[in-house]
Amino acid sequence: MSFDLFALAIPLLWMFPLLAAFVVQFMIREPTRQRDVAIGVAWVVFFTALGVFLANGWDSHFSRDDLESGPLFMSLRLHMAVDGLNAMLLPMTAAIALASLLSTPRSDLRGNTAARILAVLGTLQGCFLALDAATLALFWVGSMLPLWQDTRRSKSRPLHLVMTLAIAATTVALVAALVLMAQAGAASGMASPFDLLALARAGAPLPPVVGWLFLFAALLRMGIFPLHLWLTAAGWRAPGYSAMPALFTSLGSFGLARVVMPLFPRLCEQVSAPLVAIGAVTALYGALLAVGQYDLRRVIGYFWVSQMGLVLTGLATLNAPGVSGALLQAMSSVVEVCGLMLIALEVEARAGTTDMRLLGGLVRRAPRLTTGFLLLSASAVGFPGTISFVAEDLAIQGLLYQHQLAAALMLVVTALNGVALFKAFKQTFLGPGSQHANHLRSFADLRGWEYRASVALMATLLIGGLVPQPLLAVRAGVVDALQHLEPPDHDDHHLAVVIADESEREDDDDDNG
Amino acid sequence: MLPELLSAGFALAPVWPALAAIVIAFLLLPGRPSERVVARVTTVAVWLSLVSAACGVLLRLSHGPVDYRLGNWYDAAEYSFPLVMLFDGLSAAMSAFIAVIVLTTVKFSVTYLHREPGFVRFFVLTLFFAAGMQLLVLAGSAELLFIGWEFVGISSVLLVAFFHERAMPVQAALRVLVTYRVCDIGLLLGAVGLHHWLGTTVWADVFARLPQHGGEAAGLAVGLALVFAAMGKSAQFPVGGWLPRAMEGPTASSAVFYGSLSVHAGVYLLLRAAPILEQSLITRVVLVVVGLVTAVIAALSSQVSADAKSAVAHATASQVGVMFIECGLGFYTLALVHLVAHATLRYYQFLRTLSALQDALWQQAALGRTDSDEAAARWEGMSLRPRRALYRLALERFAVEPALDRWLTRPIMNLSRLLDRLENGLLALHGRSPEAGTGAPLPLMAPDLSAEAGAPEARV
Secondary structure (H helix, E strand, O other), X not given: OHHHHHXXXXXXXXXXXXXXXXXXXXXXXXHHHHHHHHHHHHHHHHHHHHHHHHHHOOOOOOOEEEOOOOOOEOOEOOOEEEOOOOOOHHHHHXXXXXHHHHHOOHHHHOOOHHHHHHHHHHHHHHHHHEOEHHHHHHHHHHHHXXXXXXXXXXXXXXXXXXXXXXXXXXXXXXXXXXXXXHHHHHHHOOOOOOEHHHHHHHOOOOOHHHHHHHHHHHHHHHOOOOOOHHHHHHHHHOOOOOXXXXXXXXXHHHHHHHHHHHHOHHHHHHHHHHHHXXXXXXXXXXXXXXXXXXXXXXHHHHHHHHHHHHHHHHHHOOOHHHHHHHHHHHHHHHHHHHXXXXXXXXHHHHHOOOEHHHOOOHHHOOHHHHHHHHHHHHHHOOOOOOHHHHHHHHHHHHHHOXXXXXXXXXXXXXXXXXXXXXXHHHHHHOOOOOHHXXXXXXXXXXXXXXXXXXXXXXXXXXHHHHOOHHHHHHHHHHHHHHHOOOOOEOOOOEOOOOOOOHHHHHHHHHHHO | OHHHHHHHHHHOOOHHHHHHHHHHHHXXXXXXXXXXXXXXXXXXXXXXXXXXXXXXXXXXXXXXOEEEEEEEEEEEOXXXXXXXXXXXXXXXXXXXXHHHHHHHHHXXXXXXXXXXXXXXXXXXXXXXXXXXXXXXXXXXXXXXXHHHHHHHHHHHHHHHOOOOOOHHHHHHHXXXXXXXXXXXXXXXXXXXXXXXXXXXXXXXXXXXXXXXXOOOHXXXXXXXXXXXXXXXXXXXXXXXXXXXXXXXXXXXXXXXXXHHOHHHHHHHHHHXXXXXXXXXXXXXXXXXXXXXXXXXXXXXXHHHOOOHHHHHHHHHHHHHHXXXXXXXXXXXXXXXHHHHHHHHHHHHHHHHHHHXXXXXXXXXXXXXXXHHHHHHHHHHOOOHHHHHHHHHHHHOHHHHHHHHHHHHHHXXXXXXXXXXXXXXXXXXXXXXXXXXXXXXXXXXXXXXXXXXXXXXXXXX
């Protein structure tokens, strides 16, 4: 019975929002109704994802498959599952989509923005669920299209061109990787050359260039220096629901852990040290730029880049504390950046600008907004009692084994990020206020669902930080599996444990016997 | 049975204030609670904290030092975060002292801040501070101490910015935060260094393993990192410029933070980590030099300060410098006694600064002279040229801050601006950007501020 429910839940998580996006875009004209339908769908997806997480989040292996039937189109199979790696990302993505819908001003939800948020939600859920490289690539590229479509209409030509280049580069890299995978699959006679689980089990050697291509796509999606331009441009200039792109970066770290690390362990060992260095440089670069900005959205954008550098550094250590911390940091930074970006958008909607030279003194009119920004900032810089503290602690402990210099650099980065966010807080919310800020007659505090969404985000970060063990336990199996990766032995074609757990393989053997 | 009960009671010392702060924060969700409720919750919490501290004193007197282990906060593969507390004479004395000072502050502030708009905020932050200080002194590991350290830091920064409608307190708070964040790197480096060097950050284990690792370079590195952290928190040369600026907060918080407890947290760290500092002569020499330079500069600056709170703040830094010297020379008991006595005196002096003019008038009437007259007389004992030179240097606080700004802050900001220009140039290759980032003129998207246009209305 539970399996049946599960089989229903998995397609619902990605298909329902996509269908709803289509309905909202083409069949509903009234903006209020569009918003109501979108919010209703987001609630359903959120509760479903939460149920899936609570029911199966602690499984460390791909035990629950959906629609693992015959080919759908050529070699593309809708092979999807929930495991420790994606279990937390599913409800988190739905929650952030919901928070975006609830917090976006009604006037900004016109022009089918609600449909775009649902489309991003559906494609991201598809990415997280996919166990098939082709499906993953399809959703991967598709998740950026709604934002790209919006940037066409924005007046920022640089943003549109940067986004176009980012999507084009991702598409080229992923298509090339799929072609090479198909060739390798044909050579080894595999029925499903894109199936990640089958590839992991079979131990069929893939050309390293496939790993490089996926690595490039993941680094681009994470916004790692020097591939970060799309991220800062989106943070600064993206219209309306800018909190959503924060989820894109989590897809980058997810891609590394889902595809690159399990299928290309030798490549990972080779590039570990350079990736640590690149991650450290990215973290420092983002922090240095964030500290000197005058625009609130730009501060958050560069802070975001810095956080992604920290995530990459942790993942690249390839040891258990580092990977565990990085995966946790990838999740918490999404919540923090989304929360901060939502507050920045709320300031922009009320004040008409996020230029901090035109703001100041907003605490008198909006104490809840101010408190929200302060708490999210404290969480973002790893204040004790928040998820980021645990994540940064683990990542730095992971770095200590082999990369002491990078660990020291991360401490400097954390300090710089703290200064950058507090400076932004001071200039935006404290002090006597600029002439412009003092003339804002109708600057209102958080109210209704805006307030509740902010409280929920903060509560998530605080509760997760105070009681982090369950969050770590969810991914413990994945981290453990990634820890024991070994390059395939070409002599006997035996692949070490990659992702699937031992018991499942034993069951398979028994069935075959 | 009794030691377990006393240990459990002592371990609750940081819990009561934290719990009270959370209760008040929850009371704030529906609306502003009354002053009476806030005062009662706070008072009960700090009394309970005092009772817990008394348990600690009893425990110390009856059973000696106790290494109290509560398990791990979290585990991940080979790493775990231990929740461990060290109950010894140092922590028991400090915990009781903190509880008394915080209780006095709360009693004083209930009346002092009556009908102040930030009444509730003040007490929430004071409770967080009390929890942080108690955790700091009871922590049995460097990592747990860091958590208390951070609580003290953030509550300190937010209380400096208490009068947030004015520019100066907010600017001062940023200065305090920058110094704290930079110097906190030292404590973090010390903690991770300890983990890497000795495989543990639990004080009891560290002290047990130190004899097998004497004279190693790692000991010097960890020692210097901890000294750097202590320098920041205790406003020592060259990172002490934040202390006089921190006087922008309410007098009660200035007294408890910068006269009494927070400013001495650095000295407590040195006392706690004394066995590590003793591993290296260089670390001890650095301690003595830093303390000596601070003592001289701060004493002279105190003499020329124009306002009472700044004068007391500089005097505090000067005495803390002397405590650094005492720690460097190995006189740890003297440093602890000095700490408690000095913290009590400065606490009283800060609270009396509100009546400084009245006190001066009484002193004038009774003795025919004031403290300022005596200070002026000391300066007049010098010949004119060196007096002028020294006076100017003292007024400028020996130009330490401008030097730090020039050689540290400005290069970082310049680098930030350079990188930003490069980024904007790169973006401009993709098309003309209508806006600019760092250091540019006001962006074109700035709303029309003309009177006709009026302010933009909310779009919610």
